[in-house]
Amino acid sequence: MIKNLKTLDLFMLSLMIVSLPSVEAPKNFFLVGYLITRTIFEFIEWKQRKIKWTHWDSLFLIFVSTAFLSTIFAGMPHLEEWKGYSVLLTAILTGWFLSRAQYSRENYQGLFIIIVLSTIPPLLVGLYQYLIIHTKLNLQLYSVGHVNHSAIYLVMIFGASLGWFLSHLNLDKFKLSNLNLIALGILSLFFFVSLIIGESRAAFGAGITLGLLIINFVAKSKKIKLIGSALIILIVFTSIILKTGVIEKQISNQEANNILSSRDKVWNVSLEASRFSPLLGLGLSNWHFITLDQLKKSVEGRGKIFDVNDYYFPGHSHNHYLSALVERGIVGLLVTLTFMLLWIRHIIKTFNWATKSKESIRLWSGSLSAWVTTFGVGFVNTTFHHEHAILACLFLGIYLSYTRHYLATK
Incomplete structure (x- = not known):
């Protein structure tokens, strides 16, 4: 069984790699298949005390x-x-x-x-x-x-x-x-x-x-x-x-005096928003839910002057x-x-x-x-x-x- 699982996980992994830059649905299917196969393999290894x-x-x-x-x-x-x-x-x-x-x-x-x-x-x-x-x-x-x-x-x-x-x-x-x-x-x-x-x-x-x-x-x-x-x-x-x-x-x-393509303003959003929940963060993929009102409240709460032109929201950090x-x-x-x-x-x-x-x-x-x-x-x-x-x-x-x-x- 171990040999068959090794063959199967290598097969699923290879198909996932081929699909990765090209097709969405097959990529996800083969990736999940690979992870499931490897999980089964690891469980068997654990049962046999080979971990x-x-x-x-x-x-x-x-x-x-x-x-x-x-x-x-x-x-x-x-x-x-x-x-x-x-x-x-x-x-x-x-x-x-x-x-x-x-x-x-x-x-x-x-x-x-x-x-x-x-x-x-x-x-x-x-x-x-x-x-x-x-x-x-x-x-x-x-x-x-x-x-x-x-x-x-x-x-x-x-x-x-x-x-x-x-x-x-x-x-x-x-x-x-x-x-x-x-x-x-x-x-x-x-x-x-x-x-x-x-x-x-x-x-x-x-x-x-x-x-x-x-x-x-x-x-x-x-x-x-x-x-x-x-x-x-x-x-x-x-x-x-x-x-x-x-x-x-x-x-x-x-020439537009924007060498960083406004990334400095994007980073200002991140730096300020990192104060909201400093230890464990806002949650993965939640950056684009940050609002100007939240930033304004945070900045002014520290006694600073809030300037809307200092911030830019492209969707991620x-x-x-x-x-x-x-x-x-x-x-x-x-x-x-x-x-x-x-x-x-x-x-x-x-x-x-x-x-x-x-x-x-x-x-x-x-x-x-x-x-x-x-x-x-x-x-x-x-x-x-x-x-x-x-x-x-x-x-x-x-x-x-x-x-x-x-x-x-x-």
């Missing part, structure tokens, strides 16, 4: 538990806090259960490859809709949606694909007849150019940073590091010279950390920061081991890509919800599981 617990299990448990407390004790109750909790719960459980799974080395590589390649069809459709038939005002992945959300998703995929390419690249053995390697290089370039087309300034900046990091960490020779870094810088300068959309957007905002503070309180923010620090600690701690094989280093690249995107772009966007949260947890869970079972064997 092994690590500090990561404790962290995942603390994450879902404190978020649960923020939901049942929401500072703005009976709104969308349970909906928001279910979104966070599915992402965290995906990463948690995956981190506890044990697959073959080939299975881990297969999951990684599926994650990257499954992004191609919805990206091609998005480019067709945006550039050719003009049914979309910007570049979007079908099931991911909003331009910023799609850009966040693409940054992670770009970093992972670049790590995949560089893990195989050896200039001394390179041949033009190696079509697989050339295809991987073109794929990484395709994802990077898509970030430029997507016009998300934060995603483009994160893509540049991530590209340079992965090139200098993963590339096998100084020559590749030099060529790769120069190529990214060349693409950036070319986009500036050609005044691509992402550059025009930045210039326009500078546009900051991963402030979202945690407002919706899950000080407790939620501390958990988020702990999660961030332990994740990067694991990436750094396992780096030397990961560089010993091309299979390990590309999984390491996926985890790094998810971390940089989530916590880097997170300064100016809400980066940890829906599809891109699930994607980040997939990269984290796969690498945690892989290192959990194979690090000691190297």
